[in-house]
Amino acid sequence: MKPLRVIIVGGSSGLGAELARQLAARGDEVAILARRADALEAVARFQPDRIRTYPHDVTHTDEAAALFEDICRDLGGLDLLIYAAGIMPQIEPNEFDTEKDQAIFRVNVEGAIAWCNLAATRFQAVGAGTLVGIGSVAGDRGRPGHPAYHASKAALATYLESLRNRLWRSGVRVITIKPGPLDTPMTQHLSMAKMPVAVAAKKIIRGLNRDGEQYLQLSHRLIFAVLRLLPSAIFRRIRR
Amino acid sequence: MRRLSGFGMRDLHDAYVIPIDREEALRELLDLAKISRRQITLRGAGQSYGDAAGAPEGWIADLRPMNQILNWDQTTGLLTAQAGVTLATLCRHVLADGFWPAVVSGTSAITLGGALAMNIHGKNAFREGTLGESVTEIVVMGSRGIAKRLTPDDRDFWIWIGGAGQFGAILQATLRMKRLPSAALEVRVFRASSLQEQFEIFERETADQEYCVGWLDGFASGEELGRGLIHSARSSETPSSEAELRRALQPRRSLASKILLPERRWGLGRMLQFPLVRKVIHALKSDVILHDHFRQNCFDFHFLLDALPNWQKVFSPGGLIQFQPFVPWDDALNTFRTLLQDCQDHDFVPSLAVLKKHRASPFALDYAGDSYSLALDFPVQLHRESQLLSFLEGQTERLLMQGSRFYFAKDILLQPQHLGMFLAPSLLHELQDAKSRWDPENLFTSAQAERMGWQAKPNEKGSPTAGTVEPQDRGENV
Numbered sequence: 001m002k003p004l005r006v007i008i009v010g011g012s013s014g015l016g017a018e019l020a021r022q023l024a025a026r027g028d029e030v031a032i033l034a035r036r037a038d039a040l041e042a043v044a045r046f047q048p049d050r051i052r053t054y055p056h057d058v059t060h061t062d063e064a065a066a067l068f069e070d071i072c073r074d075l076g077g078l079d080l081l082i083y084a085a086g087i088m089p090q091i092e093p094n095e096f097d098t099e100k101d102q103a104i105f106r107v108n109v110e111g112a113i114a115w116c117n118l119a120a121t122r123f124q125a126v127g128a129g130t131l132v133g134i135g136s137v138a139g140d141r142g143r144p145g146h147p148a149y150h151a152s153k154a155a156l157a158t159y160l161e162s163l164r165n166r167l168w169r170s171g172v173r174v175i176t177i178k179p180g181p182l183d184t185p186m187t188q189h190l191s192m193a194k195m196p197v198a199v200a201a202k203k204i205i206r207g208l209n210r211d212g213e214q215y216l217q218l219s220h221r222l223i224f225a226v227l228r229l230l231p232s233a234i235f236r237r238i239r240r
Numbered sequence: 241m242r243r244l245s246g247f248g249m250r251d252l253h254d255a256y257v258i259p260i261d262r263e264e265a266l267r268e269l270l271d272l273a274k275i276s277r278r279q280i281t282l283r284g285a286g287q288s289y290g291d292a293a294g295a296p297e298g299w300i301a302d303l304r305p306m307n308q309i310l311n312w313d314q315t316t317g318l319l320t321a322q323a324g325v326t327l328a329t330l331c332r333h334v335l336a337d338g339f340w341p342a343v344v345s346g347t348s349a350i351t352l353g354g355a356l357a358m359n360i361h362g363k364n365a366f367r368e369g370t371l372g373e374s375v376t377e378i379v380v381m382g383s384r385g386i387a388k389r390l391t392p393d394d395r396d397f398w399i400w401i402g403g404a405g406q407f408g409a410i411l412q413a414t415l416r417m418k419r420l421p422s423a424a425l426e427v428r429v430f431r432a433s434s435l436q437e438q439f440e441i442f443e444r445e446t447a448d449q450e451y452c453v454g455w456l457d458g459f460a461s462g463e464e465l466g467r468g469l470i471h472s473a474r475s476s477e478t479p480s481s482e483a484e485l486r487r488a489l490q491p492r493r494s495l496a497s498k499i500l501l502p503e504r505r506w507g508l509g510r511m512l513q514f515p516l517v518r519k520v521i522h523a524l525k526s527d528v529i530l531h532d533h534f535r536q537n538c539f540d541f542h543f544l545l546d547a548l549p550n551w552q553k554v555f556s557p558g559g560l561i562q563f564q565p566f567v568p569w570d571d572a573l574n575t576f577r578t579l580l581q582d583c584q585d586h587d588f589v590p591s592l593a594v595l596k597k598h599r600a601s602p603f604a605l606d607y608a609g610d611s612y613s614l615a616l617d618f619p620v621q622l623h624r625e626s627q628l629l630s631f632l633e634g635q636t637e638r639l640l641m642q643g644s645r646f647y648f649a650k651d652i653l654l655q656p657q658h659l660g661m662f663l664a665p666s667l668l669h670e671l672q673d674a675k676s677r678w679d680p681e682n683l684f685t686s687a688q689a690e691r692m693g694w695q696a697k698p699n700e701k702g703s704p705t706a707g708t709v710e711p712q713d714r715g716e717n718v
Contacts, residue, residue, distance in 0.1 A: 073297040077254050126243035126254045 004028040005075040009115050010085025012039035014184030018201040024050040031071045058085045058111030068118040081119035082132040083112045088149045090189050101148035108152035123172040130173040133160045137178050140224045176213045180220050248289040249559035253296035261305035267385040279685040282405040284354030289562045290652035291687035320414040323353025339417035342374035348543045353410045358649040359402035363451040366597035372401035374416045382408035382678035387718040399674045402605035404648045407678040423480040423488040425473040425541050429532050435466025445472035454595030459519045488537035558620030565644040572612035590616035607647040656693035
């Protein structure tokens with residue numbers, strides 16, 4: 001198989017970094033982006049000849065287009081873009097902080113739109129390419145814990161579905177990954193069973209040739225199929 | 241942005257394609273490239289087999305919109321056209337008045353600009369040489385954006401034609417057409433039972449015929465190695481009927497080809513991917529001759545495979561590599577015998593093997609010399625791709641050492657060290673000097689040029705700026 005040219009936005013830690021490592025290990029050319037240059041370098045050290053680093057803050061959406069073009073030129077093309085950047089700050093039960101919520105949307109939604117639109121434009125023009133957004137099962141229902149986070153993942157999922165329905169005739173694949181809790185720095189403050197990122201990354205890479213929404217665990221697919229159907233009046237009474 | 245590849249579908253890549261419909265548009269693009277520090281790759285119909293008109297992530301100047309025939313003079317036979325005019329358009333334009341280009345390639349889909357950048361040859365290469373020899377004038381534009389007129393009196397004329405678009409864009413050209421007594425050719429068919437016989441028939445037929453081409457059966461082995469058919473032809477003295485002229489001017493796909501190779505799905509055509517199917521076809525072609533002499537209109541004779549548009553897609557997804565060494569006349573028989581044998585020994589039997597005879601042409605980048613060429617089409621099977629490439633790399637090295645040359649329109653393998661093996665040091669220096677004068681900023685490039693390390697000579701400070709010769713003094717401003 002020909003090596004893929006891949007951009008991973010949010011590739012300095014967690015799932016993005018693991019995806020970079022696994023893709024590079026199988027021979028793909030990977031460009032990783034994140035704010036912290038030192039963290040990016042640490043990931044690239046795993047395979048410096050196949051992982052390129054580009055420090056970038058996804059909230060600076062006006063810088064995305066030029067950077068996207070530069071990276072594509074450095075990679076010699078683009079086959080796959082993964083948007084893995086995401087934040088979930090700790091929110092207290094009685095906390096309603098607009099600035100925090102807006103920051104979540106800037107990273108999880110606005111950054112995603114900026115990068116996915118660039119990739120979608122390109123992929124549609126050439127009639128090929130795969131776009132992956134790392135969503136979450138949290139986007140399936142509005143649970144009480146992190147309102148803006150849930151809403152941001154729901155927005156991302158709907159945006160990606162829309163892209164999918166726009167691009168399917170062009171031969172472009174749009175995949176929404178809906179992991180459950182993963183063992184990443186972002187979820188350190190959550191006390192629940194978490195899937196190791198290495199396992200999640202492996203599943204995501206295995207599913208790159210399948211379009212649509214993908215849960216990483218069958219149990220999540222079944223549980224959320226049911227949960228989505230529950231009336232809100234019942235859903236809010238379920239203890240999580 | 242668009243996904244592009246060469247004709248062989250091997251170098252799939254994405255690039256920014258900018259249509260150029262007038263000189264001014266190219267000038268503006270050059271200015272923008274200078275400001276943005278980008279390079280430009282010139283592209284016509286994209287019919288070169290490899291990466292000669294490609295540039296991953298690059299800026300591609302698509303010259304097809306410059307497609308006007310500017311002047312056609314029946315009294316002199318001189319035609320002036322812009323670079324984007326296709327050979328098909330050009331041929332139809334003059335055939336109606338009883339003329340035909342001195343040289344045409346095996347497909348009419350190419351553009352005039354591309355044809356001159358590669359300096360194409362045809363089935364009469366042994367007699368007429370290359371297309372460039374029938375050109376009386378070209379208008380070119382280097383990286384400074386000034387249009388210049390070059391004639392055969394200018395040394396740069398002989399460098400630009402065949403220069404693979406590395407000095408700049410050929411914007412228009414004037415060509416001398418030859419008058420035809422009719423739109424048909426009298427074709428003679430011979431069967432050769434061995435490579436030796438192929439050459440004997442070739443020598444005999446090229447002495448008095450206008451065109452000659454050999455179709456070899458790559459599967460034939462032992463004493464029959466190199467067997468196949470030879471078609472030789474000359475213009476018919478019997479004038480064409482109106483129906484014949486109409487058929488030549490409006491070629492249509494035959495019913496059989498529509499059934500065998502339906503354009504979108506390539507159903508039965510895909511069976512050509514199987515060596516056994518190709519073996520049977522070659523055997524039938526070589527053993528069964530329906531007619532040993534027939535009359536054929538010039539479109540059908542020259543552009544045989546145009547009847548099957550995009551036939552190369554039969555070989556997707558692996559694509560197609562055409563390997564075409566040009567071997568000096570005296571060595572050709574033995575060299576091709578060894579080459580065909582090596583192909584069989586390595587189980588890389590070409591789907592098509594075409595023999596042609598060439599004579600030297602006066603261009604700086606004369607890829608042929610006095611030679612025979614054997615064009616071998618290799619369908620690429622993905623699971624054996626790397627073995628095929630390394631086999632062909634080995635053959636390239638061996639053939640270059642033995643004095644062979646290669647043609648940029650077909651090449652996918654040449655490396656920087658190879659150019660010096662078939663171009664004299666003085667000529668390489670002259671080409672580099674011309675590059676430095678016409679394109680001091682290295683604006684013009686291609687994936688092929690990058691691969692071959694072809695760029696303007698850096699000045700002392702290391703930046704690729706103008707050489708020591710006065711820039712673009714040669715030729716007349718337009």
